[in-house]
Structure formats: structure tokens, C-alpha cells
Amino acid sequence: MNRLNDSTSAFLRESAEQEIDWFPWSDEAFQRARQEDKPVLVDVGAVWCHWCHVMDRETYSRHDVAEIVNKHFVAVKVDRDEMPELDRKLQRAVSSITGESGWPLTVFMTPEGEVFFGGTFFPPEDSYGRVGMKRLLLEIVRLWTQDRERLKRSALSLTDYVPSTSSPLEFEVVDTAFSSIVSTFDIEQGGLSGNMKFPHPMVDQFLTAYSFWTGDHVGIKLSTFTLKRMFQGGIFDQLGGGFHRYAVDREWNVPHFEKLLIDNAELLEDYFVNYLASRDPQLREALDMTSEFALRDMWIGEGFASSLDADVEGKEGGFYTWDWDELLSHSGEWKSLVEKTFTLVGEGALEGGVIRARDDLGEIAKMMGMEIGTFLGNLRKARETLRIHRDSTRKRPFRDENLYTYPNCRMADSLLASSLLTGRGRDEALKVSSKLSGRVTRRLQGGGEGLLEDYSSALLLALRAYEVTGNLKFRDLSLELGREVLGFMTPSGFVEKKGSSEVPNMDTPNESPNSLALRGLLSLSLVDDQIKVPESVISSILGDYMQGPPFYAGSILSAGAILKGMAHIVVVDADERAKLLHRESMLVYHPFKVVELVKEEDRDLVVPLIRSMINQGEGSRAFVCVGNTCSMPVKEPEKIKLLLKSKLPQ
Template identity: 25%
Template sequence: MTTSLSSDNNRPVVQGELNRLSKEKSPYLLQHANNPVDWYPWGEEAFEKARNENKLIFLSVGYSTCHWCHVMAHESFENEAIAKIMNEHFVNVKVDRETQPDVDRMYMLFVQYSSGSGGWPMSVFLTPELYPVFGGTYFPPDDRYGRTGFSTLLKRIAELWKEQPDNLRKTGTDAIEQLRKYTESKGESFTKSTELNMKIAQKLYHHFDTRFDNEQGGFDGKSEPKFPTPVQLHFLLRYYYYILADLDRADERFAIMSINEIRNRGAALGIDFKDCTNEAQFLNKLKEVVTSRKQVAENSLKMVKFTLKKIAMGGIHDHVGNGFHRYSTDKYWHIPHFEKMLYDQAQLLMSFVDVYVITKDQYFAEVARDIVTYVERDLRDPDGGFYSAEDADSYSHEGAEHKLEGAFCVWEMSEIKEILGDKNSEIFCRHYGVKSDGNVDPSKDIQGELKHKNVLIERYTLEETAEHFNITLDQLKEILSESRKELLKYRFEKRPKPHRDDKILAAWNGLMITGLVRAYEALRDKKFLDLAEGAAKFLKEKMYIPEKNILLRSFREGAGDVEGFVDDYSYLIEGLLHLYQSSFNESYLSWAIELQDKQNQLFYDEQSGGYYNVKEGTRDILLRLKDDHDGAEPSANSVSVSNLILLSNIVNNPDYNAKAEQTLKYFAGALNMMPHSMSAMVASMMLHIKGVKQIMVIGREQNQIVQQFVETIRDQFIPSKTFLLAKPENELLLEKNELVKAIVQSEFADTSKKGEEDNVPSVHICENFTCGMPISNIEDLLDKLKIM
């Protein structure tokens, strides 16, 4: 039996023996519980040891479904020679970035700022006082690939600490001070009153337009890897909507407008008429600009549709097992890193649903249903919450010694032929690009794990494949559907499933709730609403402390002891607002208000605006950051601005609206300089500039006309709306919103007749708490909705 020295009471860590991470709940930490490395979880025990023994801390941050985290673990953390160096010279700390995003974000900012890039695994060396002195991501065990080997790096850092501890301490303190100045400089725009206007949105649109890959979709040109970026699609769809909303009925009015009306109309659209001298020139200029802007709107939608179809046809889409992998390593959306993340499923679900609502193209509805199928089957806890992810790596067969990336998902042609038979396999293999020697580019298979394997990708449209085999479209769809079912059955019965990260995160469940509610409203499948309500119930019963109004970050074998961060609050509030406007259950509105008030109390900067990612006084965090980057997920500030605006319009709370505006002003400088990194924030800014349309249906749910009104409204893509069902029983809404109360009192002759049909159902469309005339038939409602 081999051992490596541990400084924990001089006890050696024995290979195969559990270390102290075995007492943790995080799946990521538990994956390292039998390393020979003397790991500590993040906390005072590790920090005290570092101070007492005057050792640097080696901080390793990752997550349980991260492929390269597994690679570094296998190469270095399971290597006894490397573990011996780590244990002798460092206090080694493991952090799950998903349960402690505060630690991850602080040191990731350092790594990105000092090296120009970041990612996981993240490897950072800290002083005993937690100041970072050097950081990077993945390191090979020995010098290779032009990269310094991890063992070499450990020795060099240990030597530097022994010889120049003061210099390293100064390096660490200077680094944090520079980061503090950098983060504070982002808020200087607040005092400079940088203007917030639609020019920022125009700039962002042009950024995407110039970088759009017109062959494969996406907005990184023709570079690789390719990430699905729902925050970008979210912006473009809203930009599409606002342009068309600005041009409402313009074509019909041009011919009867006076010069002053044309001038006023043009000014509202931002048109410069300085070169126009007569009515004809004014009119032609206006028509020219309107035509151009309609083309921009259509192009915004076109780029989103094209990108989503390429993603759905690509190998990043699990055509057999449903759902989407994290990203593709190539520019064709073909060869993925195979992990599946809940936040990707949630946000892509929203994107596919939005495009379906706009286009009514069933293709996008089918992909949306595909996502829900995966999430319900593979990521749902029996009690209603949703798990975080599934791993990229798995065993290729029972009894295999090592896990391989993608082993659960890839296929050899011989397997497919054996399972499907000759005729169906011929059709299936052609449609999905299957080759006898595999279809994976060797340059995308660095470790040789995908040799002779096929990642399914739709090489042809359904129409092209049907024509090639001289069969009908319906026949092809049936063959492909049955083939996928057979392969899925084989996969589940014959292959070991990948590790599932079964912790439940409040933030990601909030995103999933939003996606499911929007899918329910668009596709009319009550199961989707039930799934969303089940997740909300789970969070409230198991991850919420009602007496303190405190949300908890995670749940696994019981709730974790880490309190929620700002994204936990903001994402869940967004989900609850959607749930309320979909189910009209006031308990969701009540909880959303409680959470918003607690979020404001814990995280809002009353002096400058914006939300910090952690509350004041959080231990062991050297920097409180205000996240503004919309990346794989929208920033909490972006989501919070939208939440505040919508909630303010529902409950008529001017303070919410003021906080939204103050937050936008805080980030105004960054919005002007780099809107491409803040897509969701720009979308929230547009909501602030353009305002909210308040749609109220007056009546009770059981009324057939009310249901027709509700479904008609949900059929339209109106991201700038709040949607309320107003009736005498709405105690909270009537208490919070005087306008709703006045309309209900006027429409219901006798509010004591609860449950009786004592009014004629109608719809009121309002803006800034001023309403138009009541609408009492579907045709008039449709006319009004089309020009909102």
C-alpha cells in the first residue's frame, strides 16, 4: 500500500482511502474524496492551517460534469508523486463553482484579468490571507503541449514562496487592489450620466449582424468552438419586436400625414429630416427609413431562426436522448463536449418557444417538447426540483476500467445496423451522417476516445432524405422516430449511464421554471405548467426559510448551508412572475414580492445602484462584485432590471422602477462601450425605454370568453407586457394596484357575488397606469395586439 504525507496531525493520506471531502454533499467534492491529495473544503479550517503553517493555498475550482476537470483529476490529483508535492508544500482546497459561485467569480476575475482567459478547472495559488498570486486553468501533469506541467509549476511556486514570501504577498494584495479599482471604474458612468437610448441596441444589433456565421449560424464568425448563446438570441428577438412595435400602422398613415405629423413621427423614430424641404421629401424619407428598419427586424429574426435550426440539426443536439450538450468543439455544431447542463436546457427552451410563438412553425415547437422530454425524464427529482447536469464522460460498457467522453451518446455504424436492420439503418445513417469509419474529425478527438465513432448530425433536411429514398415525408418521420426509440432503448439497457450531478440549485431551477411556463403558454400542454409549479413548490418547501425570507443556494440530501446569492433570487423571481401571470395564483406574486424585497435588502447598492453578487459582510470574500456579463447565463443585474420593471407595473411600486433605472445608469458606461457582452442587459434597457404594456382581462377563469381572451393574448409575442386576470377575489392585486381595483369595482356591479357571472368579460390595455377603452370581442383584441 502506498501513502503520501498529510499535514493533518501527520496522518498519511492513503491511495483509495477517503479524505475529508467524503463528508461533503457536493458531487464534485465527493468525486475527489479518495484522491491521495489532502483536500480541504473552502473554510476556516483550511485557512487557519495555512496561517499556522505559513503555507500557500492551492485552490482548485470546477464542477462535477466538467470534462477537463476529470482529465486533470486523473492525471494529477490521482498521481501520488504529484499529490506528495501538493501535500508537503500547500494547503489544498476544493470548491464546487456551482455551490459557491462567489469564490469562483472572485478568483476567475483574477485569472481572466491576469492571463486573458479563464475556464474550468480553475487553478489558483493564494496566500494564507486568500490573496491570489498566480492562476490558470488546466495544467498537464508534466511539461507538454507547450504548457508548463503541473508538477513543475508546484515546485516553482513553492520555491518562490520559500525565497520571496513578501514579494508574493505584495503581488496578491496589489492584484486584489487592481481588481477593486477595475470593478469600481465600471460604475463611474453613473456620475457621468451616460445616456441610455436605442442607439446602444442598434450598436449591438450591428455587432451581431457583422459577426453572424451565415453558413452555420451563431455570432462568432466562422471560428470554433461554438457555444449556444441564448442571451444573444433573447436580445435579437426583442429587438425584432421593438422595431416592429415602433413602426405600428405607419404605412397606413403616411399618405394622410401633414409635414408636422411626419416630422413628429420621424423624431419619435430617430429620423433626421434636415435635408428635407417639402412634404414629398419628408414622406419619402420616412418611407425609406421604415422599409430599412423592417428589413433589420426581419434580419434579426432570420439570424435567430437559422442559428436555432443549425443547433437543432447539429451534433450538439442529442437526437436519440433529447436535450442539448454544452457546446461544440468545431464550427459545425457537430462534435460536442457532451455534458448537459440544466441552464442550457432552460434557456434554449425559451428561445425555441419564442420563435414558435412568432412564426407558428411547428419545427420549433417540436424541439421545445424534445427539451422538456429530456429534463423531465433525466433531470427531475421525484419531489419536483431539477438536477444540475449530466456528465460528458461515462463507461463504454459494464466492467470498463476508464470513462470516455461521449461514450453514452456515440455510435458505430455496425451497432446501428444490428439494432435497426438493413433498410431502416440505411435511411437513418444517411440522414444522420453516419460513416463506417466514424464521422469525428481526429483533430477534435485529442485523446482518441471517439475513433471510429459517430456523433449524429442531420446532414439533410427531412424533405431531402425522403426524396432520396422515394418515400413520403410521413413515412420518413415514422422511420426516424421508431429508429431513435430503438437506439434510446439500447442505450439505456446496454450502456452505463453517465454521472448525474443531482444537486438542485435555486438559480437554475428558476430559469427552468421560466422556460416551462413559457412553453406551457405557447404549446398548451398543462404538464409543462405542472412541472414548473412542482419545482416552485420544491424550492419553497425545501430551500426557503420563511421566517427570515432567506433562500438557500442548493439542495442535495437536504438543504445546503450556503445562503442564496443574487442570481438565486433574481432567476427565481423571474420564474415566479411568469408563474403568476400564467396560473393567476396570487401566492406566486406574494412570494416574488417577498424575495424581491429580500434581494434588495441583501444585495442592492443604495448609493450607486446595481446588485452585488454577495451580501455585505460575507466572510472570506475579498471583493464584492456586480456582475454585468451576460454569458452562458444572463447576469443577475440584467434579470433584476426586467423583474423590477415588470413587478413595479404589477403592484404599482415606484421604488422598484427607480432601482431598475438606477441599476441601468450604473452600467450605462459599460452598455455604451461593450454592449456585446451585455445582451440581456440591453434587452432590459429596451424594456425600460419603451415601457410596459399592461394587459388586463376582467373576468373569472371559468368563463369561456375569458379563456378565449387569455389564449389570444398568449398567441402573440409581446415581451413588453404584464398580463393580469382581474377579479374581486384578487386580494393582493387589489391591495397593491389601485388601477386594477378601480377597474374591477366598475366592471363588477356587486363584488359580494363571488363566483357569479355578474360582469361582461373585457380586456383593458394600459400604459403608465392609463387605460384605453375596454375591448369586448376577439377581433378588436387582435387588432390592438398586432400594433403593440
């Protein structure tokens, strides 16, 4: 047994019985390397990662590999979910040297902490078209012994990334980003062009926002098309809901089967926001099924589990794949509907096939002579019949029950926002919210000091809880957290952690910590105008956006909102009508909106602007502010949408 047995990381604990003398990332490991004059081998992975398991099983568990590693290297294991800030730096260094990145990440370092070589997956012997780990290790040993200076000359320090330039806060940046995204869009399958497809939630939301601002309906058409194609594909769990991490083909057919809390949190928000804009029934169905998945399969009483593994008993996707006859035989009364709606894909590469829709569900409904709502309702019953059979007869994937703060806050935020539509998730989301305080840690239940992503997602959740409940304790918590997030701000942007200069400003495609921080503080500035983010800081965050506009979509959306006007809706609660006004305010689409529900008796507890609204008029009423202009009070819910001046197609 090595040093990993008592780790809080499920990924590290999985390797506790290996022969390799693994260290966790620590000063102790590098001190040992200096004492013994050995290079450091670092393996970065995650408990949900299929190829990480393959490399652990086929490479690191072999006696001959372990013998070489223990004799010639100091071995270090890193969980990227535990240490995302370290993972970012290691990925950047390896990519600069070899052009490779991803997980598992294999890194070779000097005892002084510089990277001199790396890659991703290495089999034990030459295979898969890749050099074998044994041969690679022995070559590294030879070079370390015979040509060390050459290795050191090519080594890279783990440097902090800081934007190299700044971009003016002008709508030209928004226009350029939109044109770039459209030029790389896959018009046949949706999403960004490529042989593998990742969801890009912030790209979808940016495209829809662009249509709202400009009246160019291409944006919302592309985002809706993408979301429907994903929902119909194998990347979506057609029986249990929720999304796998990415697809290995451009058709969204065959996924890598891990399900991550953070991905589903962002996609839940993505489908909710775009449903509000489009009112497409397929987006609503995806939203409902994803929220049900999160509450059924990820909620563990005090928060949400971090991930579900891709593998079951060494079989990739074994929980999710089917034989066609098996699928039909367990469909019960819905056999004909299942046969006409679904097909299997990926059967040549997997043990069984992945379920996906044969065509657009709207087209299938037409073919069957059914209204889309009725069709989706019947299909849901068929899905549920098959899900119950699957869940009750198959071994489930491993669930990582670490309660990481960042993905928990993001999921609670998305559930709380969508609960007004779906009627589910409010209690669980507020339970997560209740665990927040002005000091944020890496886990909900405590632990290491929180990173920027933890503080920013906590701020966004506290704001959402205030929007939904009107409870002033969440407003006060938001202000406290906002001041903490401001402590991460530098002239170059928001740093990863206090004392660092790393500015994580790229969506990966998960929304970047800088986008989260910017969105949170801009939203908070509508609640309290003492909260400010200097334009120069925003310009720096956007600085390198031309190297890949889709990967800056979150921050560019916030920039567009500043230029076109952020929305602030204040509902004064004086009678029963307030519920209707509040619901409409929360469920009307606007790209960047904050809603406050305030009671007349709290006039002495609110800022002067809100106090003046409370003092103006009688009965429940709403004030709609866009940019620097506020409306007169309105009492009719339908007028709120008109005052937001949407340019979306009606």
C-alpha cells in the same frame, strides 16, 4: 481519506480518496497556510466538467504530485456550482494574470488570500503543449522560497467588480448592441463567430426583440437561423433531446458532452420565445424534445438534478457516440429515414461519432417529398427507437442530484411558460414553485443564504406561476420576493450577495444575475407600480456594455423594453371565454410581457388599476396595455396580437 468525504458537493466528494490533503474553501485552510508559511493551491471545477475529471485522474491522483502538494502547499478544492460568486472572482484574477479562464481553474494564492499565478488544465508532465504540474509546482516552491517578494508584488486581491461607467438609457445603446452582434455573427453556421460555439440565449432573444421593435427583419432571421443550426448539430442530443454545454467547432458538430440544467432551462425559454415569434416547426420540435428530456432525465421527484456528466467510465461522450453500422442496425423500420437524415461527425477524436443532421431538416423533408410536419413526426419515432435502445443498453452518465435553487427556478419557469403549448411540465414546475418562500436558500430544501441569482430566479418563477394560474398567493409571493431583491440594489447595480459590492452584470453566456433581477423587478412593476428601479441604476448596469455587447444582451433587452413599451395584458375572468383570452395572451409574442388573469370577485384584493378594469364591461374581456397606454376591453383573442403592434414579418 481527506476532509471532502462529507461534503454536500458531488465534485468534492469525488476527490475524498485522493492522497492530497484537500480542504474545502474555508478560513481554516488559509489559517493553516499562515501557520505553516505555505502558498495555497486552489482547484476550481464541477462534477460535470470533462477536463476536471481528467486532471483529477491524471494529475492529482498521482503519488508524486500528491507528495509535492502535501509537503509544500495547502490544497483547497472548490465546486463552482456551490460557490459561483467565488468562482467569478478567481476567474477574473487568473485571467488578469495569465489570460486563461475556464474549468478546471488552477489558482496559486498567498496565505493572505491574494492570487499570484494560475491557469486551467495542467497535465502531470509536460504534454498537450502545456507545462506539467510537477514542474510548475516545483517552480512555484522555488520562487516562494527564493523570490517571494516578487511573487507578492504581482499578486492580485480578490476584488469586487463594480461597473466603471454608466450608459444613458437611450435606444442608441440598443442600436449599437444590435450592430455589434450582427458584425460578429457567423452567417454560415449561426451564432457568434469563433472556433468554439456556446449558445447565447439572451442574444437570440435580443435579436428577435429588435425586429419586433424596429421592423428590421435581420434580427429574427439570424436568431431563427442560429436556433435551427444548433438543433441540427451535435450540440443537440439528436436522440434524447436537450443540449450539451458547447461545441468545440464552429459548425456545432462535436460538443463537450455535459448537460447542465441551467443551460437547458435557458435554451428551453429561448426556443419557446422564438417559436412564438417565428412559428418555425423545427424550433417547436427542439422545444418539445428539450422539455421531454428535462422531465424524463432530470426530474427526481422534488426538483430537477443539476447536471449530467460528460464522461462515462472515463470515456468522454461515451454514452452519446455511435458506430454507423450500429446506428443503422438498431433503427428498425426507420433505417432508411435515419440513413438519409443523419451522419456522424468527430469520429477521429472520439470513440465513435456524434449524430447530427446532414442538412437543414426542411431541405431533407423536401428531398424526400414530405411535408415538414409529417417528416418531423416520423423522425421523432426513429429518434425514440434509437433512444430507447441507447438508454437501456448503456451505462448512463453520473447525475448530480443537488437541488440548486437557481437552475431549478429557471427550469420550472421555462416549463411553466411552455406548458400552455406543449401540455407538459406544469405539475412539476408548480411543485418547485410550492417550495418557495420569502427567504431563498442556495438549495430548494434549505441551506446557505441565497445569492442574487437565487432570489431573482425565484421572483421570476413566482411571477410566472401567477401569470399561468392567476392564483393570488403567487402574486403575493412575487411582491415579497421583489422586496427582497430590492435589498440587493445599490447605486451601481444589484450586488451578488448582501454585504458585497460585486455587481455581476455580464451574461456568461448564462443570463447575468443583474439581468434576472432587472427583468423580475420590471415585470413586477407592471403588477404593482410601487416597485421601481431607478434609471440611474439601470444606466450603471449597462455601463461597461461596449466591452462586449453580446454579454449584456439580457439587460439591454430590458432597456429596450422600457424605451419601446413593456406589455401588460389583463384578462378578466367572468366566463368560459376567459380561457381562450388567457391562452392567446400567454402565447402571443412580445419581447417583454406580463399577463394577469383576475376574477371579478377578487376586485377588493387587487390594485386600483386592475379594479377599474374589473368594473369596466361585462363578460370575460382583455385589456392590453403597452407603455402608458391601455386599450378598451376586447373579447376576441385575435385582437390581442393586433393591439401589441408587432413589426415582425407576418
